Amino acid sequence: MTVEFRALHKSFGATKALDGLDLTARQGELLALLGPSGCGKTTALRMLAGFERPDSGQVLVDGEDISDIPAHRRDAGMVFQSYSLFPHLTAADNVAFGLRMRKVGAAERRARAAELLELVGLPQHADRYPHQMSGGQQQRVALARALALRPKVLLLDEPLSALDAKVRVQLREEIRRLQQELAITTVFVTHDQEEALSTADRVAVMRDGRLEQCASPAELYDSPSTPFVAEFVGTMNRLPGLATGDGSVEVLGQRLPVRGDAATSGTVDVLVRPEAVDAAADEQGSARVTATAFHGAVTRLTVALADGTTVKADIPSHRARGLVAGAAATVTLPERPVLVEARAA
Amino acid sequence: MAGLTNRRGIRWWRGAVALAAGLYFLVPLACSVLFTVDVPGRGFTLGAYTGILSASGFTSSLLLTLELAAATIVLVLGLLVPALLAARLGAPRLRPLLEVVCSLPLVVPSVALVAGYSGVLRWGPQYLSRTPLFETFVAVQNADFPVVLVLAYSVMALPLAYRALDAGMRAVDVRTLMEAARSCGASPVRAVFQAVLPNLRGALMNASFLTLALVLGEYTVGALLGFRPFAVWIVGIGGSQAQLSVAVSVLSLLLTWALLLVFAAASRPRTRTPRRARAKAAPALVPQESAT
Numbered sequence: 115m116t117v118e119f120r121a122l123h124k125s126f127g128a129t130k131a132l133d134g135l136d137l138t139a140r141q142g143e144l145l146a147l148l149g150p151s152g153c154g155k156t157t158a159l160r161m162l163a164g165f166e167r168p169d170s171g172q173v174l175v176d177g178e179d180i181s182d183i184p185a186h187r188r189d190a191g192m193v194f195q196s197y198s199l200f201p202h203l204t205a206a207d208n209v210a211f212g213l214r215m216r217k218v219g220a221a222e223r224r225a226r227a228a229e230l231l232e233l234v235g236l237p238q239h240a241d242r243y244p245h246q247m248s249g250g251q252q253q254r255v256a257l258a259r260a261l262a263l264r265p266k267v268l269l270l271d272e273p274l275s276a277l278d279a280k281v282r283v284q285l286r287e288e289i290r291r292l293q294q295e296l297a298i299t300t301v302f303v304t305h306d307q308e309e310a311l312s313t314a315d316r317v318a319v320m321r322d323g324r325l326e327q328c329a330s331p332a333e334l335y336d337s338p339s340t341p342f343v344a345e346f347v348g349t350m351n352r353l354p355g356l357a358t359g360d361g362s363v364e365v366l367g368q369r370l371p372v373r374g375d376a377a378t379s380g381t382v383d384v385l386v387r388p389e390a391v392d393a394a395a396d397e398q399g400s401a402r403v404t405a406t407a408f409h410g411a412v413t414r415l416t417v418a419l420a421d422g423t424t425v426k427a428d429i430p431s432h433r434a435r436g437l438v439a440g441a442a443a444t445v446t447l448p449e450r451p452v453l454v455e456a457r458a459a
Numbered sequence: 460m461a462g463l464t465n466r467r468g469i470r471w472w473r474g475a476v477a478l479a480a481g482l483y484f485l486v487p488l489a490c491s492v493l494f495t496v497d498v499p500g501r502g503f504t505l506g507a508y509t510g511i512l513s514a515s516g517f518t519s520s521l522l523l524t525l526e527l528a529a530a531t532i533v534l535v536l537g538l539l540v541p542a543l544l545a546a547r548l549g550a551p552r553l554r555p556l557l558e559v560v561c562s563l564p565l566v567v568p569s570v571a572l573v574a575g576y577s578g579v580l581r582w583g584p585q586y587l588s589r590t591p592l593f594e595t596f597v598a599v600q601n602a603d604f605p606v607v608l609v610l611a612y613s614v615m616a617l618p619l620a621y622r623a624l625d626a627g628m629r630a631v632d633v634r635t636l637m638e639a640a641r642s643c644g645a646s647p648v649r650a651v652f653q654a655v656l657p658n659l660r661g662a663l664m665n666a667s668f669l670t671l672a673l674v675l676g677e678y679t680v681g682a683l684l685g686f687r688p689f690a691v692w693i694v695g696i697g698g699s700q701a702q703l704s705v706a707v708s709v710l711s712l713l714l715t716w717a718l719l720l721v722f723a724a725a726s727r728p729r730t731r732t733p734r735r736a737r738a739k740a741a742p743a744l745v746p747q748e749s750a751t
């Protein structure tokens with residue numbers, strides 16, 4: 115089943131929550147909606163769930179406009195950011211709630227609830243009330259509840275943000291496993307880029323109510339189409355450069371081609387990832403290593419350039435031995451096109 | 460060591476305060492009981508209490524009051540619950556307005572309220588004598604079940620019930636419960652009844668109890684409009700027999716407490732957890748926490 119947002123607009127008073135969002139989730143994929151807090155991710159998801167009406171634009175499911183279908187008749191299971199289990203019901207009754215609404219018989223309800231609790235790894239917690247479970251367990255039950263009616267699309271609104279780091283990683287892997295097993299189209303909202311990159315088939319980066327870029331995690335990381343995406347996904351260095359306006363830029367004494375908007379000229383920021391920056395010990399070098407951090411195979415150097423700019427560089431650890439804090443060094447970039455952004459005046 | 464002494468000091472103070480408060484309530488109560496059972500010249504006797512039960516009007520006035528209370532509770536909850544839910548889910552900006560409206564009765568003394576009521580009740584029939592509304596005015600003042608008292612009590616109970624319900628709705632995330640139920644296929648009405656209201660049980664019980672307590676003790680409106688609910692009857696009977704009137708107060712206090720206990724028992728969440736699961740739950744919770 116495919117989901118399509120088409121030119122969605124939504125304002126809350128003076129706040130523009132969505133400002134022309136265009137996005138498509140393909141059949142059976144896990145699409146992550148990534149963006150800083152307040153960029154409209156939840157609003158987009160709530161429109162798909164039927165809790166919010168667009169001011170203009172359409173939400174299409176399998177090509178059909180669902181704007182007039184009330185929330186309880188849309189085939190969408192949802193897991194909320196806050197703990198949303200019904201406090202007065204046990205885990206099993208929570209999972210079976212939707213089945214009860216659909217008038218499924220008691221015996222079948224019980225069987226299906228047990229099956230779903232098994233699926234999320236909590237078969238022995240059927241009789242527990244929400245207040246008797248940890249946050250991670252509650253979100254698992256919420257996931258089971260969302261899947262109970264075999265929805266066509268699964269909506270997850272930052273389901274892991276209230277959990278601690280270790281549980282978060284475990285649960286996101288499990289969500290991914292379940293999603294692939296059931297081959298269910300899933301929209302996963304998150305503001306955590308690592309979470310998005312590690313679980314999703316494709317990641318849609320949002321900014322101020324609009325889509326910035328939608329691509330696979332690898333493509334998003336390797337060739338971000340805008341400076342915003344580049345900075346939001348992964349770590350990014352900003353180096354001062356001088357764009358000539360003919361599609362190249364001078365940076366660190368090198369001349370490199372510009373990717374994307376070639377017409378930029380004047381002083382610019384050149385955006386490069388730490389792993390694309392090379393540093394070597396050099397007595398004559400004008401840069402100074404200010405800090406090193408060992409990460410196993412690579413070592414992250416923090417280097418201060420002559421003009422004071424700080425650069426992060428990831429170097430294979432075996433080459434980083436001479437580069438201790440205080441050592442002189444030279445910093446170079448590979449001969450590859452780079453992304454530039456005009457300096458804010 | 461210092462902490463220990465400190466804590467012991469706090470505990471000592473707690474005891475003292477509890478004792479003082481206990482004495483403040485219990486001594487007058489004990490004296491009242493003593494006064495009713497120890498009649499000078501006759502020794503120990505329960506005559507005052509048996510007298511109540513046989514006094515004319517006891518059962519009828521108590522029943523009337525309980526009926527009025529039940530009707531008031533139904534009316535107040537029927538008005539407030541939908542209004543509060545609607546304000547919470549649909550129009551958060553209406554909440555302050557609702558709060559002000561529900562608090563207004565606090566600043567209108569019941570004497571003023573009753574003056575207004577009796578004015579309307581007297582004025583209405585004159586002007587409406589030729590319309591069907593005339594019958595309404597008569598029916599509202601039927602002494603067997605004075606609807607006008609229900610209306611007055613409902614207004615007076617609004618501030619209490621509002622506070623109790625609002626506190627309850629603050630404690631649960633009404634909007635998320637509602638949306639979770641909707642996404643599980645529940646229509647808005649079913650979502651309210653099956654997902655929201657069960658979690659407001661305590662608040663509903665509190666609101667009901669406060670309303671009940673108010674109706675049980677209300678004197679001014681009932682007396683001035685010329686009806687005979689329980690409180691009015693107590694005052695009436697007390698004027699003639701001192702022992703009897705105190706005995707009635709003691710009895711009505713006990714009655715209120717009994718009702719409070721009933722409500723408290725009913726408002727406790729029904730835990731249908733099987734014993735087996737509950738015994739397992741406590742020790743298992745800690746290691747499971749990190750295992751998720």
Ligand SMILES: Nc1ncnc2c1ncn2[C@@H]1O[C@H](COP(=O)(O)OP(=O)(O)O)[C@@H](O)[C@H]1O
Nearest residue numbers: 126129130131150151152153154155156157158
């Ligand atoms: N019900 C609402 N009333 C008023 N403003 C809202 C409402 N819902 C969202 N907003 C505003 O819309 C913007 C987008 O919100 P949201 O979609 O929740 O962002 P995100 O989930 O990406 O953090 C925010 O500025 C938020 O304050």
Ligand SMILES: [Mg+2]
Nearest residue numbers: 155156157272
């Ligand atoms: Mg959000």
